[in-house]
Amino acid sequence: MQDIADHASVNKALLHYYFTSKDKLFNIVFEQEFGNFFSSLAQVIASDQPLFEKIKKVVALDIEKLSQFPDMPIFVLNEVSRNPEVILSRLQNIPVEMVLGLFQQQINAEVERGNIRPIAAGQLLVNIQSLCVFPFLARPMLRGLMKMNEEEFKAMIQLRKNEVAEFIINGIKTN
Amino acid sequence: MQDIADHASVNKALLHYYFTSKDKLFNIVFEQEFGNFFSSLAQVIASDQPLFEKIKKVVALDIEKLSQFPDMPIFVLNEVSRNPEVILSRLQNIPVEMVLGLFQQQINAEVERGNIRPIAAGQLLVNIQSLCVFPFLARPMLRGLMKMNEEEFKAMIQLRKNEVAEFIINGIKTN
């Protein structure tokens, strides 16, 4: 609260005047940060597009949003791991099973056409999110290991934007 | 310190008797958790094996170690993001440039033979680590979203152990 007050150039007491408690302030920030991230993702995945187009769109959407808020993933995952129950209640609205079911149908159709190898929808989505989100989670470590400044990190991410979708599509394509 | 003392069924004072300060205790735990993880990884990557074999070995090593300490990634990344300088000093020993350089040579050789598409060594390593580490980082969220218990999560990881290496190799192979 002190840090936030300092950054806002106001007094700690004023934060409590506006937000009542640290907990309520946190929830407001969390909702904003986390926000409709999942919804917009689910929307693309459930949409009516060819599989490869869909993968490209999800990757582009992911990297675009994450580039705007590079610290969001570690903030969110951290909070979820510290307090799983609270978060889960927020996710009840998202029809995960339905979205996964639809996506699996689309995958199965492509498999039958001989275009891709069989894969579970959940595994493919985890793969996509892994490749998009992990670099942001590991940003401080990557920057340290590869001696990158913020500019170079952003450049690497932009390179990935182009490469990751191709990597995923190749990963599931039949040879 | 209170939580640790409780778990250890001893008094807080005793922790200070043995570890002097919270900071020193933390460092000991961190070194143990983090430990030779990077070293053993670098060893495999710098080793003298065919590229595809190497990828399979790294994935197997990763998932094996992470399965033993599923909370390690979020703990480590969290600490690195809170305090990058401290961690970086620990990683000075690892000859990142050399390992990356060797790996890039091996990749380039396979590209010239027409076996794989061109890719930067760093990007490939990030891809591998993404696919291996992210599911553990997102474990609480995945468990919530996909309504998995710990057993089902472990089963999913075991499935990935077999699939991720193939996914990566297909991702870089020429068609």
Added chain:
DNA sequence: GTCTATAGGGTGATAGAC
């Protein structure tokens, strides 16, 4: 609305009895 002052509770660390 915005501030200062302070209550109330928790935390890291130490002193000192046993």
Added chain:
DNA sequence: GTCTATCACCCTATAGAC
């Protein structure tokens, strides 16, 4: 070695002046 008691500090939250 292991404990209790306690100090000094910091943090959330509130009371009350302006």
